[in-house]
Amino acid sequence: MALNEQDISAALQQQVALAYADKTPLNICAGNTKAFYGRTATGQTLDVSGHAGIVSYEPTELVLTARAGTPLSDIESALAAHGQMLAFEPPHWGVSATIGGTIACNLSGPRRVYTGSARDFLLGCHMINGKGELLHFGGEVMKNVAGYDAARLMAGAMGTLGVLLDVSLKVLPMPQHKLTLVRSGLSAADALTLMNQLAGQSLPLSASAWIDGNLYLRFSGAASTIASVQHNQPGEVLENDEDFWLSIRELQHPFFASKQPLWCIAMPQVAAQPDVAGDWLIEWGGAQRWLRSDAAAEDIRAQVSVLGGHATLFHGGDKSGAVFQPLTAGIWQLHQRLKKAFDPAGILNPSRMYENL
Amino acid sequence: MTAGCDNHHEVAMISKAELVTQLLALLPGDCVLFETEDLSPYECDGLSAYRQLPWVTVLPNTVEQVQAVMRLCHQYQLPVVARGAGTGLSGGALPHPNGVLLSLAKLKSILSIDTLGRTARVQPGVRNLAISQAVAAHGLYYAPDPSSQIACTIGGNVAENSGGVHCLKYGLTIHNILQVKLVTVTGELLVIGSEAFDSAGYDLLALVTGSEGMLGIIVEVTVRLLPVPEQAQVVLAAFSDVEKAAAAVGNIIAAGIIPAGLEMMDKLAINAAEDYAHAGYPRDAEAILLCELDGMRADVVDQIARVQVILSQAGATEVRLAADEQSRALLWKGRKSAFPAVGRLSPDYYCMDGTIPRRHLPLVLRRIAELSQQYGLAVANVFHAGDGNLHPLILYDANKPGELEQVEAFGGKILEFCVEVGGSITGEHGVGMEKINQMCVQFDALELTQFHAIKHAFDPQGLLNPGKAVPTLHRCAEFGAMHVHHGKAPFPELERF
Numbered sequence: 001m002a003l004n005e006q007d008i009s010a011a012l013q014q015q016v017a018l019a020y021a022d023k024t025p026l027n028i029c030a031g032n033t034k035a036f037y038g039r040t041a042t043g044q045t046l047d048v049s050g051h052a053g054i055v056s057y058e059p060t061e062l063v064l065t066a067r068a069g070t071p072l073s074d075i076e077s078a079l080a081a082h083g084q085m086l087a088f089e090p091p092h093w094g095v096s097a098t099i100g101g102t103i104a105c106n107l108s109g110p111r112r113v114y115t116g117s118a119r120d121f122l123l124g125c126h127m128i129n130g131k132g133e134l135l136h137f138g139g140e141v142m143k144n145v146a147g148y149d150a151a152r153l154m155a156g157a158m159g160t161l162g163v164l165l166d167v168s169l170k171v172l173p174m175p176q177h178k179l180t181l182v183r184s185g186l187s188a189a190d191a192l193t194l195m196n197q198l199a200g201q202s203l204p205l206s207a208s209a210w211i212d213g214n215l216y217l218r219f220s221g222a223a224s225t226i227a228s229v230q231h232n233q234p235g236e237v238l239e240n241d242e243d244f245w246l247s248i249r250e251l252q253h254p255f256f257a258s259k260q261p262l263w264c265i266a267m268p269q270v271a272a273q274p275d276v277a278g279d280w281l282i283e284w285g286g287a288q289r290w291l292r293s294d295a296a297a298e299d300i301r302a303q304v305s306v307l308g309g310h311a312t313l314f315h316g317g318d319k320s321g322a323v324f325q326p327l328t329a330g331i332w333q334l335h336q337r338l339k340k341a342f343d344p345a346g347i348l349n350p351s352r353m354y355e356n357l
Numbered sequence: 358m359t360a361g362c363d364n365h366h367e368v369a370m371i372s373k374a375e376l377v378t379q380l381l382a383l384l385p386g387d388c389v390l391f392e393t394e395d396l397s398p399y400e401c402d403g404l405s406a407y408r409q410l411p412w413v414t415v416l417p418n419t420v421e422q423v424q425a426v427m428r429l430c431h432q433y434q435l436p437v438v439a440r441g442a443g444t445g446l447s448g449g450a451l452p453h454p455n456g457v458l459l460s461l462a463k464l465k466s467i468l469s470i471d472t473l474g475r476t477a478r479v480q481p482g483v484r485n486l487a488i489s490q491a492v493a494a495h496g497l498y499y500a501p502d503p504s505s506q507i508a509c510t511i512g513g514n515v516a517e518n519s520g521g522v523h524c525l526k527y528g529l530t531i532h533n534i535l536q537v538k539l540v541t542v543t544g545e546l547l548v549i550g551s552e553a554f555d556s557a558g559y560d561l562l563a564l565v566t567g568s569e570g571m572l573g574i575i576v577e578v579t580v581r582l583l584p585v586p587e588q589a590q591v592v593l594a595a596f597s598d599v600e601k602a603a604a605a606v607g608n609i610i611a612a613g614i615i616p617a618g619l620e621m622m623d624k625l626a627i628n629a630a631e632d633y634a635h636a637g638y639p640r641d642a643e644a645i646l647l648c649e650l651d652g653m654r655a656d657v658v659d660q661i662a663r664v665q666v667i668l669s670q671a672g673a674t675e676v677r678l679a680a681d682e683q684s685r686a687l688l689w690k691g692r693k694s695a696f697p698a699v700g701r702l703s704p705d706y707y708c709m710d711g712t713i714p715r716r717h718l719p720l721v722l723r724r725i726a727e728l729s730q731q732y733g734l735a736v737a738n739v740f741h742a743g744d745g746n747l748h749p750l751i752l753y754d755a756n757k758p759g760e761l762e763q764v765e766a767f768g769g770k771i772l773e774f775c776v777e778v779g780g781s782i783t784g785e786h787g788v789g790m791e792k793i794n795q796m797c798v799q800f801d802a803l804e805l806t807q808f809h810a811i812k813h814a815f816d817p818q819g820l821l822n823p824g825k826a827v828p829t830l831h832r833c834a835e836f837g838a839m840h841v842h843h844g845k846a847p848f849p850e851l852e853r854f
Contacts (some may be wrong), residue, residue, distance in 0.1 A: 059610075059611055061716060084613075117555055120532050141744075142746075143746045148567070148571075149518070149531070152563035153559060155560060173614070199475065201496075204656070221656055225653050225655045228653065266556075267553050268554035270471060283520055300564070309551075320793075334547075334814060338814075342807070
């Protein structure tokens with residue numbers, strides 16, 4: 001066992017139990033690469049980075065279980081050695097990114113719309129709730145409908161319902177070949193139509209993005225499939241295409257280098273572009289749209305929600321205000337009750353996601 | 358047999374006559390059933406061993422009527438059991454003796470189809486297959502395909518998080534829906550999820566999907582549609598022993614191939630299916646595998662060739678490619694008729710639904726064979742081999758006194774063994790009434806308590822489908838399941854009796 005691979009769940013459990021008794025707010029941290037994501041963190045640091053290591057990996061079962069503090073890069077290397085991958089292509093946003101933070105934030109990359117989200121690939125987890133109780137939900141099997149799906153509830157809950165200890169994930173074979181084609185001279189509206197039309201055909205699409213009038217389409221599959229795509233689909237072949245997709249996933253594309261507030265906007269794939277002044281980058285076949293804009297938060301949210309979407313403030317702007325789209329009254333009430341059900345003293349990442357949650 | 362739910366409100370706050378009067382003020386006359394002969398079709402779901410007449414059955418025509426019924430039931434603290442097509446196999450829609458059975462069967466409109474955006478908005482009573490049929494002309498389909506897809510409805514699919522034979526590649530219901538509308542226990546209408554991906558806030562969609570009618574009433578579902586694959590091909594492989602077949606499955610996946618469907622049947626199931634469907638299955642094989650690949654033509658051609666080599670190398674005694682669409686359909690017909698085919702071998706059969714890490718299949722099949730001897734009851738095994746979901750069919754005769762109890766004990770032992778090897782008591786049929794005791798084996802007291810806290814967040818009075826899906830700690834103590842978890846004995850706070 002490597003030095004950085006250890007089970008400190010008992011120590012973590014004890015710390016949460018103490019915090020519960022003392023009503024001490026905790027700020028759950030590991031690699032600290034997602035500290036900017038969500039509302040400003042407060043509370044005493046609960047460092048889970050020491051709880052690391054791949055617990056089990058069965059390539060023929062397509063299942064990997066890893067402790068929450070395991071670096072994403074370790075997991076990706078272990079999978080690559082067997083020709084497999086995390087099919088939700090998670091962003092890292094820093095070398096120290098861990099699987100726990102990735103799942104807690106439910107973060108997915110370019111492949112998300114074609115293969116599924118982090119939550120979709122989550123099969124089970126061990127966690128500590130706000131009372132310091134160690135719980136296990138889901139498991140290491142593909143199908144499991146015993147009890148409520150509390151494991152998937154943890155994906156995207158940003159640690160406000162529990163401290164993730166380990167996660168079991170479904171993994172997939174890495175496609176053998178890929179090809180990115182670029183079509184130029186397309187408006188946002190043209191690109192949206194085309195992305196949706198292509199997604200409705202039997203094609204091995206694995207990523208799509210539109211920026212500055214260019215539509216980038218990545219196809220992945222067997223050699224024969226990619227050959228047939230190249231033969232049948234128009235567009236210029238993009239050399240070193242992995243650099244391009246990495247730059248989008250890691251927010252390093254020049255588009256993201258700006259002092260203006262950056263918004264990540266989820267939209268129905270076919271929805272028209274919201275009427276907000278700013279610069280746009282569209283990916284996920286239209287399902288995720290990035291906006292750099294100085295427009296007022298309320299205006300952006302109003303324009304987006306009328307089209308069925310929701311907006312998240314990523315960089316810049318007021319991180320002490322509403323970062324995620326406000327919820328309707330009935331849904332908000334359920335959030336408060338669920339928070340109470342898992343974390344009655346309100347000590348886990350309080351107000352990290354929404355104020356007073 | 359009459360199953361006992363955990364008792365809830367033995368004495369109702371309202372008489373049946375008064376309830377019927379008030380319901381008739383909310384719904385048209387033909388939407389309220391209260392005479393025994395009208396109620397009897399609702400006394401059980403697909404698990405007919407458990408029967409119970411509901412007090413009253415209502416069949417609302419509109420979402421507003423569902424809300425009105427829920428408000429009335431909440432006012433009088435009456436239990437409500439939601440029911441779709443009633444094809445469920447775990448007694449999840451078993452009525453409550455003092456409760457309202459809420460059938461969603463009349464909410465059966467496809468509200469809208471977006472062919473460009475590949476989504477459909479449907480009411481809960483729309484049949485699973487009807488969705489695919491409605492969008493077929495656009496080259497689209499809805500992927501989850503439970504074997505009851507001709508009859509089962511999407512509302513029930515969401516409630517059970519239904520799967521099917523294509524789960525390994527295409528996922529369960531939760532992976533194929535975007536949004537549901539839910540009527541709460543107090544009659545409020547909530548939108549859960551959204552037409553955009555990864556909605557803001559907690560993933561309530563994941564929580565509600567598979568919640569077996571315990572958290573709310575599904576009144577609308579927005580499903581995602583997929584393009585129909587360009588090509589699909591199926592290979593049959595016969596094996597002289599089950600372990601070789603199981604190893605072959607692992608080899609296919611290790612080669613980086615994700616089949617659309619990968620099914621296994623044992624000898625008894627093969628022969629029953631062959632008698633029934635004349636699919637041309639090899640009768641002398643100990644196990645057969647059906648492996649289907651779909652996708653782009655070039656991919657399928659490439660992969661099917663690789664699969665045939667892998668199967669031969671794994672020791673298959675025969676590898677047969679369905680040459681055309683007709684022979685492909687015939688090979689599937691045998692598998693899809695396995696349940697009714699086995700049903701002809703004995704007066705009754707009992708279908709189990711455990712999941713296991715696939716590598717333990719030989720071990721689990723050996724254990725099932727031992728138990729089969731011990732209980733003197735034959736078992737046919739049908740297995741979604743790709744995703745580890747096992748369906749042992751136990752043959753029995755319900756008319757023989759005590760035999761059903763024997764079958765239940767036998768089935769319970771199989772599920773407990775599935776948990777022991779790291780699996781689950783249910784892959785796709787749900788817990789319902791049937792597997793409530795085995796929940797005590799899979800989960801410890803703290804986990805069950807957390808489930809109850811979730812339930813309480815949605816339904817503080819416990820009016821929705823009471824007594825199902827999640828057992829009380831008291832019930833687990835009575836059942837006496839010894840689930841030693843993290844070195845602790847279960848339920849230390851409860852007396853043993």
